[in-house]
Amino acid sequence: xxxxxxxxxxxxxxxxxxxxxxxxxxxxxxxxxxxxxxxxxxxxxxxxxxxxxxxxxxxxxxxxxxxxxxxxxxxxxxxxxxxxxxxxxxxxxxxxxxxxxxxxxxxxxxxxxxxxxxxxxxxxxxxxxxxxxxxxxxxxxxxxxxxxxxxxxxxxxxxxxxxxxxxxxxxxxxxxxxxxxxxxxxxxxxxxxxxxxxxxxxx
Amino acid sequence: xxxxxxxxxxxxxxxxxxxxxxxxxxxxxxxxxxxxxxxxxxxxxxxxxxxxxxxxxxxxxxxxxxxxxxxxxxxxxxxxxxxxxxxxxxxxxxxxxxxxxxxxxxxxxxxxxxxxxxxxxxxxxxxxxxxxxxxxxxxxxxxxxxxxxxxxxxxxxxxxxxxxxxxxxxxxxxxxxxxxxxxxxxxxxxxxxxxxxxxxxxxxxxxxxxxxxxxxxxxxxxxxxxxxxxxxxxxxxxxxxxxxxxxxxxxxxxxxxxxxxxxxxxxxxxxxxxxxxxxxxxxxxxxxxxxxxxxxxxxxxx
Ligand SMILES: Cc1ncc(C[n+]2csc(CCOP(=O)(O)OP(=O)(O)O)c2C)c(N)n1
Ligand code: SF4
Ligand SMILES: [Mg+2]
Numbered sequence: 312x313x314x315x316x317x318x319x320x321x322x323x324x325x326x327x328x329x330x331x332x333x334x335x336x337x338x339x340x341x342x343x344x345x346x347x348x349x350x351x352x353x354x355x356x357x358x359x360x361x362x363x364x365x366x367x368x369x370x371x372x373x374x375x376x377x378x379x380x381x382x383x384x385x386x387x388x389x390x391x392x393x394x395x396x397x398x399x400x401x402x403x404x405x406x407x408x409x410x411x412x413x414x415x416x417x418x419x420x421x422x423x424x425x426x427x428x429x430x431x432x433x434x435x436x437x438x439x440x441x442x443x444x445x446x447x448x449x450x451x452x453x454x455x456x457x458x459x460x461x462x463x464x465x466x467x468x469x470x471x472x473x474x475x476x477x478x479x480x481x482x483x484x485x486x487x488x489x490x491x492x493x494x495x496x497x498x499x500x501x502x503x504x505x506x507x508x509x510x511x512x513x514x
Numbered sequence: 515x516x517x518x519x520x521x522x523x524x525x526x527x528x529x530x531x532x533x534x535x536x537x538x539x540x541x542x543x544x545x546x547x548x549x550x551x552x553x554x555x556x557x558x559x560x561x562x563x564x565x566x567x568x569x570x571x572x573x574x575x576x577x578x579x580x581x582x583x584x585x586x587x588x589x590x591x592x593x594x595x596x597x598x599x600x601x602x603x604x605x606x607x608x609x610x611x612x613x614x615x616x617x618x619x620x621x622x623x624x625x626x627x628x629x630x631x632x633x634x635x636x637x638x639x640x641x642x643x644x645x646x647x648x649x650x651x652x653x654x655x656x657x658x659x660x661x662x663x664x665x666x667x668x669x670x671x672x673x674x675x676x677x678x679x680x681x682x683x684x685x686x687x688x689x690x691x692x693x694x695x696x697x698x699x700x701x702x703x704x705x706x707x708x709x710x711x712x713x714x715x716x717x718x719x720x721x722x723x724x725x726x727x728x729x730x731x732x733x734x735x736x737x738x739x740x741x742x743x744x745x746x747x748x749x750x751x752x753x754x755x756x757x758x759x760x761x762x763x764x765x766x767x768x769x770x771x772x773x774x775x776x777x778x779x780x781x782x783x784x785x786x787x788x789x790x791x792x793x794x795x796x797x798x799x800x801x802x803x804x805x806x807x808x809x810x811x812x813x814x815x816x
Contacts, residue, residue: 380523389523415534418602428531
């Protein structure tokens with residue numbers, strides 16, 4: 312199926328369509344997608360690192376699957392996510408602010424969340440607006456909540472979304488990896504380090 | 515969720531909102547002796563609630579959550595109504611079911627958990643309003659009991675549909691006039707505790723939530739009996755102060771007034787013979803456990 316639809320920065324306004332319903336396909340193993348176009352994983356790595364380095368507030372949103380050390384794999388991923396964040400922090404300029412904001416669970420705590428310290432999948436826009444986040448990466452968020460959240464972000468904000476997905480990828484993100492492992496997250500950190508200083512920082 | 519999973523990844527600890535750190539450090543997951551007395555000294559499994567100020571449902575929630583024997587291995591099933599506004603703030607796995615379907619959902623859940631985790635105890639506890647339990651969900655409530663499903667059903671009986679502004683419910687008293695039931699109820703309060711007994715429940719209690727120690731006892735009994743034998747049912751009076759025209763401080767007195775011996779929430783219980791045997795056995799074991807703990811303490815001191 313061919314499609315002219317692209318998964319782009321919003322705001323796409325109320326009820327953006329599910330990208331899958333617009334013909335966006337998921338990548339195969341070893342691939343990723345950028346705006347819905349299938350690319351090699353390396354290409355996606357470079358593009359994600361560039362998005363991070365060119366954002367004013369590049370942010371990582373770790374979800375319950377990495378925040379909670381519920382098995383050894385999860386604990387390793389948490390270490391890798393922290394490493395990516397520290398790398399990002401060390402790679403941005405003084406006009407940029409890297410953030411690491413947790414999504415501890417999916418309870419619809421509206422309107423009770425404190426957008427400075429957490430993000431909730433049912434109203435992710437609150438955290439994004441409050442911190443003026445313009446590029447973010449989801450990691451360790453269950454599929455359904457990630458899709459819901461990514462669509463809300465596309466609908467109501469102009470934030471660039473990246474999904475470091477442990478399963479088959481997220482068509483509702485603007486850029487998605489699949490089969491995430493601790494090693495893959497480390498590799499993205501290497502890309503950030505490699506491109507440090509070579510990407511134009513935001514004005 | 516089980517106990518070993520309630521652990522924050524060390525690298526993520528400092529970014530977790532404080533209430534989660536507190537849950538991991540100071541909640542009573544895994545504590546065999548947990549009970550209502552922990553309230554005020556340990557982290558409660560309820561964060562905040564969005565009920566009206568002073569609503570007795572909030573007290574009921576706090577006592578019940580403090581008394582669950584194994585919260586880390588419990589899944590609660592709720593339904594639409596005032597109670598459903600609280601579930602998003604509790605630190606226990608829970609499922610929100612379509613209004614009235616709670617006992618059907620709990621049936622499937624309990625059976626699935628039994629298959630998925632053989633040899634491990636997983637408690638399922640339904641908690642829903644009277645509208646969900648007795649009116650719209652009556653079919654599901656009764657059928658689960660007929661089938662002898664092994665979970666506990668708790669009904670927060672506030673004698674009307676509170677969340678939708680005060681419509682008549684089967685558990686409303688005869689003659690009662692509510693905001694959206696201006697004619698007044700024309701028939702008697704449905705005798706669900708008696709129906710529960712006839713439908714196969716092994717433990718049935720009808721009471722108010724005025725006494726936390728009593729709630730702890732009935733919750734523990736109901737859950738243990740459901741684990742081992744079959745369905746149990748608790749009907750707890752949690753008056754809707756908003757609909758009966760009371761202010762925030764008057765909920766407790768309303769419950770005390772309604773539990774006097776001649777009143778409709780005077781303590782009533784039914785325990786099947788099989789359940790009585792189990793409770794006697796459990797009491798003996800508990801006595802032995804406490805005695806052993808005392809002996810060990812004494813030997814450590816010596
Ligand atoms: C299938 C369905 N029917 C009707 C409703 C509307 N509804 C929402 S709450 C409610 C009444 C709840 O009453 P009760 O179970 O007694 O709970 P309370 O709010 O009194 O605690 C109703 C009828 C619904 N949400 N879903
Ligand atoms: S409407 Fe009634 S039952 Fe519901 S929260 Fe308010 S006081 Fe409690
Ligand atoms: Mg009610």
